Amino acid sequence: MAIEIVDIVKGFGEKQVLKGINFKFEQGKVNMIIGASGSGKSVMLKCIVGLMKADGGKVLYDGLDFMTAGFKDIRNLRKNMGMLFQYSALFDSMTVEENVGFPLKIYTQLTAKEIKKRVEFCLDRVNMANTNHLFPAELSGGMMKRVGIARAIALNPKYLFCDEPNSGLDPLTSKVIDELIMEITTEFNTCTVVVSHDMNSVINISDNIMFLHKGQKEWEGDKRQIMRSGNPSLDKFVFVSDLINRDLFNQAPEPAKPALDLSKASTPPVAEAPEAPAIVAEAPVAPDPIVPADGADPIVEEAANVDEEEQNPEPPMV
Amino acid sequence: MKIFYHIGRYLTLLANFFKSPEKFSVYWNLILMECNAIGVGSVLIVVLISVFIGAVMTVQTAYQLESPLLPNTLIGTTVSNSSMLELAPTVTSLVLAGKVGSAIASQLGTMRVTEQIDALEVMGINSSSYLIMPKIAASLITFPLLIILSAFLMMTGGLLAGDITGEVSAVDFITGMREYFQVFYVNFMLIKAFVFGFIISSIAAYQGYNVRGGALEVGQGSTRAVVYSCIVILIADFTLAKLLI
Numbered sequence: 408m409a410i411e412i413v414d415i416v417k418g419f420g421e422k423q424v425l426k427g428i429n430f431k432f433e434q435g436k437v438n439m440i441i442g443a444s445g446s447g448k449s450v451m452l453k454c455i456v457g458l459m460k461a462d463g464g465k466v467l468y469d470g471l472d473f474m475t476a477g478f479k480d481i482r483n484l485r486k487n488m489g490m491l492f493q494y495s496a497l498f499d500s501m502t503v504e505e506n507v508g509f510p511l512k513i514y515t516q517l518t519a520k521e522i523k524k525r526v527e528f529c530l531d532r533v534n535m536a537n538t539n540h541l542f543p544a545e546l547s548g549g550m551m552k553r554v555g556i557a558r559a560i561a562l563n564p565k566y567l568f569c570d571e572p573n574s575g576l577d578p579l580t581s582k583v584i585d586e587l588i589m590e591i592t593t594e595f596n597t598c599t600v601v602v603s604h605d606m607n608s609v610i611n612i613s614d615n616i617m618f619l620h621k622g623q624k625e626w627e628g629d630k631r632q633i634m635r636s637g638n639p640s641l642d643k644f645v646f647v648s649d650l651i652n653r654d655l656f657n658q659a660p661e662p663a664k665p666a667l668d669l670s671k672a673s674t675p676p677v678a679e680a681p682e683a684p685a686i687v688a689e690a691p692v693a694p695d696p697i698v699p700a701d702g703a704d705p706i707v708e709e710a711a712n713v714d715e716e717e718q719n720p721e722p723p724m725v
Numbered sequence: 726m727k728i729f730y731h732i733g734r735y736l737t738l739l740a741n742f743f744k745s746p747e748k749f750s751v752y753w754n755l756i757l758m759e760c761n762a763i764g765v766g767s768v769l770i771v772v773l774i775s776v777f778i779g780a781v782m783t784v785q786t787a788y789q790l791e792s793p794l795l796p797n798t799l800i801g802t803t804v805s806n807s808s809m810l811e812l813a814p815t816v817t818s819l820v821l822a823g824k825v826g827s828a829i830a831s832q833l834g835t836m837r838v839t840e841q842i843d844a845l846e847v848m849g850i851n852s853s854s855y856l857i858m859p860k861i862a863a864s865l866i867t868f869p870l871l872i873i874l875s876a877f878l879m880m881t882g883g884l885l886a887g888d889i890t891g892e893v894s895a896v897d898f899i900t901g902m903r904e905y906f907q908v909f910y911v912n913f914m915l916i917k918a919f920v921f922g923f924i925i926s927s928i929a930a931y932q933g934y935n936v937r938g939g940a941l942e943v944g945q946g947s948t949r950a951v952v953y954s955c956i957v958i959l960i961a962d963f964t965l966a967k968l969l970i
Contacts, residue, residue: 488849510848
């Protein structure tokens with residue numbers, strides 16, 4: 408179990424936006440939160456990632472309560488989070504390369520050369536190679552989303568959050584982004600939480616679905632169960648368009664299984680860097696479920712090293 | 726009562742700087758960049774206003790000192806002392822509140838409404854420390870330098886204007902400047918520079934960081950940053966004068 412929310416309550420003044428919601432987001436799967444505009448999807452996502460403080464309830468990351476955790480625990484947890492924002496939220500004064508390399512620069516002690524290699528790996532992974540020197544203003548909406556995903560996966564996150572990843576994109580680009588999210592979830596075995604009201608995304612990539620209606624969880628299940636939900640609000644939401652019919656859900660691909668194809672992630676470029684073996688050798692040998700393939704991910708271990716040094720500084724040599 | 730709410734939030738924002746600072750190397754680069762934006766970027770406007778204020782002061786002081794009993798050296802004394810004590814730090818800071826303050830507020834406001842600050846927070850970066858501290862540090866470094874430059878240029882402008890218009894010779898002007906000079910005036914000017922630099926950068930950062938809404942609110946935040954900075958500068962100016970002189 409990756410993330411569990413328990414009785415999440417959130418209100419603004421007298422208006423209750425979230426009314427005691429429970430759900431379990433599973434590792435290695437695309438967990439979708441769907442609902443109409445104003446149903447509380449984005450507020451819930453913000454409560455889960457800590458951008459908003461819920462009025463009550465618990466947000467458990469592998470058992471650790473995010474809302475009551477100490478500062479260091481939260482900071483460590485955040486290193487394992489990647490988020491794709493609705494409008495990408497790329498730093499507009501930085502180039503694509505600087506955007507993707509930013510978390511690496513902050514959290515690791517990799518050299519500039521190693522960071523560049525890792526950035527190129529991430530950009531290549533989202534089919535954005537050779538765009539390093541462009542600024543966000545020079546990119547299209549779909550390209551910005553892909554760079555946003557590249558930035559989100561730079562530190563090999565355990566949890567990936569996507570807020571309306573398809574908003575403002577044409578259907579073709581939406582499909583590309585959806586497929587990218589699904590592939591990354593499988594490859595990196597992330598717990599992916601996607602907020603969307605795009606039913607094509609639900610059909611294409613969802614494994615688990617939570618339906619929110621007026622701040623309450625009205626239904627949960629997978630896409631094959633949607634048509635048998637028997638929930639009038641959900642039926643109204645899902646089948647409002649004639650284009651979405653029940654047959655589509657029957658034809659939808661099987662839910663993604665974790666770690667099906669690790670070939671692409673098995674050799675992150677940083678590991679190939681000549682300087683990397685030294686970092687790997689010094690890293691604490693802690694098996695990490697987020698490491699894709701053969702276990703050793705220098706990025707994560709580097710970050711862990713920095714943390715350990717902060718927590719247990721070596722005594723000064725006399 | 727709302728003013729206490731804002732003072733509380735402002736102090737909390739400042740306290741958050743020290744909660745979880747990032748690596749020093751990250752700040753070092755940012756501070757250098759901000760020094761360039763705030764300091765070097767403001768040199769031209771400081772040069773312009775300073776030279777002309779000094780020149781105008783000389784001409785107007787000469788016009789006031791009509792009595793033959795008053796020596797011409799007094800013009801140099803008046804221009805140099807009022808430059809150091811008041812005009813260079815205060816007037817320059819008021820101008821910089823418009824230039825630097827609005828730039829800081831609009832930059833942070835735009836980052837807020839485009840979710841860039843949220844992105845920093847999700848990454849686990851202390852956004853207030855990462856974004857605001859370098860700006861304040863750069864202001865504390867560059868404002869004293871800009872104000873020293875301003876005072877120097879005011880006196881130079883005054884000297885040139887006096888000499889060119891024939892109101893006071895350069896020799897008389899310099900004699901007057903030296904006659905009543907006290908080191909305390911320079912110290913007082915520098916204290917004001919530090920205080921005003923901090924006021925402008927921190928108030929503008931607070932206004933920008935807490936923008937909610939869209940483009941309209943960014944503009945409003947920017948305007949508030951300039952207005953509040955100017956008001957607080959004037960209050961601080963009076964307080965410092967009362968306390969230190």
